[in-house]
Amino acid sequence: MTDPADPVLQVRDLNIRFSQEGAVTHAVRGVSFDVGRGETVALVGESGSGKSVTALSTVELLPGSARIEGSAKFGGRELVGASEKTLREIRGNDISFIFQEPMTSLNPLHTIEKQLGESLALHQGLSGQKAHARIVELLDQVGIPDPEMRLKSYPHQLSGGQRQRVMIAMALANGPELLIADEPTTALDVTIQAQILDLLQELKEERGLSMLFITHDLTIVRQIADRVCVMKDGEIVETGPTAQIFDNPQHPYTRMLLEAESIGGPTPVPEGAETVAETKDLRIWFPIQRGLLRRTVGHVKAVNGATLSVRKGETLGIVGESGSGKTTLALAIMRLIGSDGPIVFLGREIHELKGRGMRPLRADMQIVFQDPFGSLSPRMTVEEIIAEGLGIHANLSRREKHDKVAAIMREVGLPPETMHRYPHEFSGGQRQRIAIARAMILQPKLVVLDEPTSALDMTVQVQIVELLRELQRKHGLAYLFISHDLKVVRALSHKVMVMQKGDVVEAGPVDQIFDRPQTDYTRQLMAAAFGKRAGSAA
The missing domain is CATH 3.40.50.300 (P-loop containing nucleotide triphosphate hydrolases)
Structure with missing residues (x-):
């Protein structure tokens, strides 16, 4: 340097x-x-x-x-x-940007070759075979496999990590002196994140780049x-x-x-705690159908034989990269999608129940999603959002509903006097508290937490984790906690299940999985999450 x-x-x-x-x-x-x-x-x-x-x-x-x-x-x-x-001369030539979400920065209607070619034509006057050769060279430098084959691909045909590599190639196309990277790895899995950071470090050293890196x-x-x-x-x-x-x-x-x-660890599970939910060799395969008669020619094996159990007051963390089957598994346990294999909830086999048969159990199993702004109706007040489930599962007067909403808002740390406001009037952390209140007002036994902290700042993450721990301790809740943020998983989970491409590759107590991982894939996840240089694989 x-x-x-x-x-x-x-x-x-x-x-x-x-x-x-x-x-x-x-x-x-x-x-x-x-x-x-x-x-x-x-x-x-x-x-x-x-x-x-x-x-x-x-x-x-x-x-x-x-x-x-x-x-x-x-x-x-x-x-x-x-x-x-002057600014046009400097932008893209001397100073280049890499943004957080490549899907919003890349044109969905143009191929990768065309988008990279536009930059080369604008700043270097390259076209034809020279531009083609330069684009292949750039894609190769940023680790895109078979770059010649990827030229005609559209952004949606690439993985998240590949799209971010294309963005880096575009940023480097004109040999900038300064690279401004605005949260370039936030939307990526931890292993892909580690690869992108390794790539940026290598390119910086090779080219003598300066970098302004924006992150939380x-x-x-x-x-x-x-x-x-x-x-x-x-x-x-x-x-x-x-x-x-x-x-x-x-x-x-x-x-x-x-x-x-x-952010500490979870409260110990009470001795003799009863099992809330369990599965044995649960399989979720989606048929691939082709032809006029829609014949099944194969299957997408989303989950391959998952066995798990979670007790009252216990959190099972489910980790793995995008597409590993984490959310699919949780949705099957809640009977929101079909599956094969036994599912036992509160001692009752539910894997064959549908629609009306599941309705009495719905109040006992709730879900909190990743993006509270996307899961909260912008047209409903907070009171209407939180009380919505009561209208289906409880026969209460308007006054009783109001009082219950006020009580649960206090419990999750929201002032009840704000219940007449709309979601856009709250911060990200407050919106997630609203989503948690909506789930908790029905006094469930099992709560699926699907990436509930990933969209939040670190200090707000701590507040939400502490809230979830307190609610679990107070009400004996069983959590299925889905996340790619392994630091938060360790803070909240008693047991961990590691998934890869639909398979459960490792499962056990949280300390065993984090401190003594048995499989190469788990070791790779841990190295990527905790800042140990794991090496880069394309």
């Missing part, structure tokens, strides 16, 4: 205000930092701290409602207030950053070398972020 005193990007006293309908929001306040040549600087903070706005402002990619003051110099050239011609994941910061800037409410509250920030944080907010990584 070259001397950080020779900055490729120099930001001084940056202030950003947004004006909307007469109201002014001061989003970034007096921010100053440098990114040295060959250096990786991490901007760290929770949602709304101003990280992404700061990065986008450097090349004036903010909407027209933004007013930018201060200075952002790239290689000594002032970018704040620069002409559109401190494990990633430890792995990839040379220096850290911690942001809160639009200001940088602490900055310094990565080791110094982690070993000797000075600001209370930095200490709070670091403490959020250590």
Whole structure:
């Protein structure tokens, strides 16, 4: 790494205000930092701290409602207030971006070759065979297997990790000096995340790239950053070398972020706790049908013989990459999709029950989804959302429903006086509390938690985990906890089941799985999740 005193990007006293309908929001306040040549600087903070706005402002990619003051110099050239011609020369050439969700950044109607070719034609004037050869070279460099075969693919035909590799190829196409990566691994499985971080590190070292890395994941910061800037409410509250920030944080907010990584463990399961749900060799195969007569020519083997049990007051963590069968298994246990093999719930075999036969049991099994904003109706008040299940499973007066909603809102940490508001009026953490309240008001015995913390900031994650632990202790709830965040799985689970491509590859007590994994796949997951360099596989 070259001397950080020779900055490729120099930001001084940056202030950003947004004006909307007469109201002014001061989003970034007096921010100053440098990114040295060959250096990786991490901007760290929770949602709304101003990280992404700061990065986008450097090349004036903010909407027209933004007013930018201060200075952002790239290689000594002032970018704040620069002409559109100057900015066009720098964007994509000298400074490139990688965004969080490649599916929103890639055009779904164009092939990978066309999208990469547009960038090469615009900035380098390459076309025809020269462009084709350069695109194949770029895809090969970022680890896309059989790059020649992938040129005619559309974004939806690639995996999440492959789409992010294409985005990195587009960012590198014109040989930038500075790469701005805005949460580039947040939407990826832990093993794919590790591969992408390894790739970025390799490319940085090979090309002498500078990198501004925006994230809320401190494990990633430890792995990839040379220096850290911690942001809160639009200001940088602490900055310094990565080791110094982690070993000797000075600001209370930095200490709070670091403490959020250590979120304890679950309450022990009471002795003699009864089994709430169990399965034996549960199989979920989806038929592949072809031809006019829709003959079955094969099966998608979503789950292959899963055996599990979960007791009152116990959490079974189900982990694995996307497509491993985690959610499919949970939906089958709740009898929301068909399956083969026995399912026993509260001592009763339910695998052959359908529709009306399951209805009396529905109140006893509830689910909390990953994205509370997507699972809460925007047209219903919080009171209507939480009370919806009572209208089906309980015969109560309006007053009784109101009182029950108020009681469960207090229990999950929401002020009852807000029950007449709508979901968009709440923060992400509050919306997840609403979703939890909706599930808990029916006093279930089994709750499926499908990635309930993945969309939340770290400090909010801690609050939700503590809430779930308290509700479990108080009500003896059995949880099936589905997640790819292994730190949260360890904090909440008593037992863990590891799934890969529909198979259960390992299962046992949480300490055994985390500390003494028996299979290569589990060891790979652990290495990726806890920041040990596991090596990269395409």
